[in-house]
Amino acid sequence: MITIAIANQKGGVGKTTTAINIATAMAATGWKTLLIDLDPQGNASTGLGLGNDDRESSSYELLVEGAPLVSCIQPTSIPGMDIVPATQDLSGAEVELVAVEDRTARLSKALSGHMGHDIAFIDCPPSLGLLTLNALSAADTLLVPLQCEFFALEGLSQLLQTVERVQSRFNPDLGIIGIALTMFDRRNRLTDQVADDVRDCLGNLVFESVIPRNVRLSEAPSHGLPALVYDHNCPGSRAYISLARELIGRIPGERKAA
Numbered sequence: 166m167i168t169i170a171i172a173n174q175k176g177g178v179g180k181t182t183t184a185i186n187i188a189t190a191m192a193a194t195g196w197k198t199l200l201i202d203l204d205p206q207g208n209a210s211t212g213l214g215l216g217n218d219d220r221e222s223s224s225y226e227l228l229v230e231g232a233p234l235v236s237c238i239q240p241t242s243i244p245g246m247d248i249v250p251a252t253q254d255l256s257g258a259e260v261e262l263v264a265v266e267d268r269t270a271r272l273s274k275a276l277s278g279h280m281g282h283d284i285a286f287i288d289c290p291p292s293l294g295l296l297t298l299n300a301l302s303a304a305d306t307l308l309v310p311l312q313c314e315f316f317a318l319e320g321l322s323q324l325l326q327t328v329e330r331v332q333s334r335f336n337p338d339l340g341i342i343g344i345a346l347t348m349f350d351r352r353n354r355l356t357d358q359v360a361d362d363v364r365d366c367l368g369n370l371v372f373e374s375v376i377p378r379n380v381r382l383s384e385a386p387s388h389g390l391p392a393l394v395y396d397h398n399c400p401g402s403r404a405y406i407s408l409a410r411e412l413i414g415r416i417p418g419e420r421k422a423a
């Protein structure tokens with residue numbers, strides 16, 4: 166299994182939208198896919214149609230109570246895609262984990278040796294606290310959604326410092342599989358300029374596929390569906406399919422699904 170953390174400490178940059186839709190695209194391609202919702206807001210769980218009452222298990226149990234992974238996994242309505250949902254008690258985890266000895270390694274221990282899926286995506290909360298540190302410590306690699314806006318690069322340098330810290334202390338092999346530009350608006354010159362600057366600065370790390378600002382992507386979660394199911398042909402869905410194709414191209418051969 167390859168584990169990909171979707172992280173950026175900024176809120177509202179498209180982490181959850183990317184997690185839901187890229188996971189759906191991977192499942193549609195035949196990869197057995199797991200989505201781990203590590204944001205106490207639970208937007209990935211809601212966006213996949215799991216209301217509060219439908220969450221039988223949670224990432225809180227996995228991280229804080231040490232429940233086995235298999236007991237925290239639930240199926241979704243998407244064939245080939247399972248989820249570890251997030252519940253509100255996860256908001257206490259940052260504090261509860263502080264006193265725990267292996268506090269940054271909880272998720273990595275829970276995932277280690279898991280054979281039931283080909284790929285796992287971790288939807289991170291908008292902070293660089295213990296939940297995100299758990300995700301970065303457990304992940305093979307990181308996918309960073311970057312919103313095309315003026316301060317995009319500023320936030321990124323802080324994230325990259327955290328990645329270096331995690332590499333030196335907890336997870337030396339942590340990679341960055343790519344940076345995905347989100348909410349791109351071709352009519353807005355500033356967005357265009359930011360996208361060019363990011364590419365100048367980070368080169369091939371930036372995926373060629375760009376996710377456009379597309380209202381269908383923001384409507385889909387209120388129907389409890391990935392955009393890829395809600396409207397598979399809208400520009401946003403097509404962009405995520407293209408991003409998934411690029412992602413597969415970057416996954417090392419020995420980690421590819423059979």
Ligand code: ADP
Pocket residue numbers: 175176177178179180181182183208291347348349376377378379380382383384386401
């Ligand atoms: P994050 O998880 O980083 O906080 P979200 O994925 O939840 O970000 O996105 C924030 C908001 O923007 C949500 O309401 C979402 O539906 C919307 N959104 C995300 N990506 C797009 C996009 N490409 N076009 C239009 N709306 C988007």
Ligand code: MG
Pocket residue numbers: 180181182204208289290
């Ligand atoms: Mg989110």
